[in-house]
Amino acid sequence: MWQWFHKLGSPKWFFGIAGRLMPWLGWLALVVLSVGVVWGLLFAPADYQQGDSYRIIFIHVPAAYLGQSLYVAMAVAGLVGLVWRMKMADTFIASATTVGAGMTFLALLTGAVWGKPTWGTWWIWDARLTSMLLLLFLYLGVMALRGAMEDPDIRARASAILVIVGVVNIPIIKYSVEWWNTLHQPATIKVTEAPSMPVSMWAPLLICLLGFHLLVAWLILWRMRNDILLRERRARWVREWVLAQ
């Protein structure tokens, strides 16, 4: 277990293992997402209230879920980076920031498109929408800080501190906004109780959720590999690898 953990600190080892994993992840993501999206968009029953417009849920919920969980994953990576000074932790933060911001933006966009037919407005200052918007601002803040710093070591530690401070504040922000204003329907799938949706609706949603996870894993590995090449561009193994291509 510890040996595996130490290997994670080696860019060369990680680059190789990520390169071998990526095709599997990519094809699996494509297959699972196709199954989930086609099932959800074509075969799942229409909602008795919202009609076909609810079908955007198959994109909206996975994007929102990943937008939130990627920030927490970044904070864990930040802690690992601060404690063990692991290079890969910062590479992960660099990659996950962009992907997480993209997912959060996608959730806001699909939410706006969904809100128009169901609530009659593109945007409303509801608790969940506002906290997703603030989450996007948190991501943009991390990106801005990283963009302003040149020294990779300083950048790694500074952004680790910022994401850790952010993750401590996220519950406070979330509950203060929730207390402030709520209109959004409560979460559809909860771990603790049976979902309020019929199986024919939540089964494709779960498949889409899995597919999005695979896709995000693939995207992050892809970006991490690019980041490693950029960072280690002076190392000999990178030159050999590039020449071999």
Next chain:
Amino acid sequence: MRSESRVSVHFAAGEEGWLRAAFETVRREWLVAFRNRQDLINPLVFFVLIVSLFPLGVSPEPEFLRQAGPGIIWVAALLAILLSLNLLFRNDYADGHLEQWVLSPQPLALLALARVAAVWVTTVLPLILLVPVLGVMLHLPAATGMVLVLTLLAGTPILVLVGAIGAALTVSLRGSGVLLVLIMTPFYVPVLIFGTGAVTAAAEGAPITGHLALLGAMLSLAVVLAPLAIAGALRISVSNG
């Protein structure tokens, strides 16, 4: 027996050293502040300017001002604090003072806390003292003005403490004014919500103790955790040298 007594004496001396260091930090901060009076006045002018833009830009109707006034004052105070925090560690970083802080035997978090407290007194307290005047200009009832001052007293220390983390992270970067606003504004949302929420509740005749209690809870959390984050961020920025 002997070694034990020596340890305890040493401990007492150390603790005295801590207090003394914190006290000296506050004293130095105040001396510097009163010798650069313009730096004290600038945030105040900025604060009044931002507030006076709203009657000009939106509407001078007393009815509108009475409704929007507390929010306007809170947002203006928030921006003024962010703007002045940009200078919080700047000169100390430039003249090498921060490096001495990091090397000093006293805990860096304690020095940071003392610094933040001193800054709150010199830059934020005058701002709060101005609020009753601005309240009259925005046609706020006296009772609302009092509640507003109370929420600002409880809320602005949180803003300074949390903002100081960002100031410490960005101190080594050139032209980081906008950067600090970008990074820190999302963290200010809860304080803004409960600060203005208390004023709205008071205007409707509802009790405000809940809001003040939540602000107090956030303040105690910030007092305990923020100095540690500030110290960590300062160490990173100093190693950038």
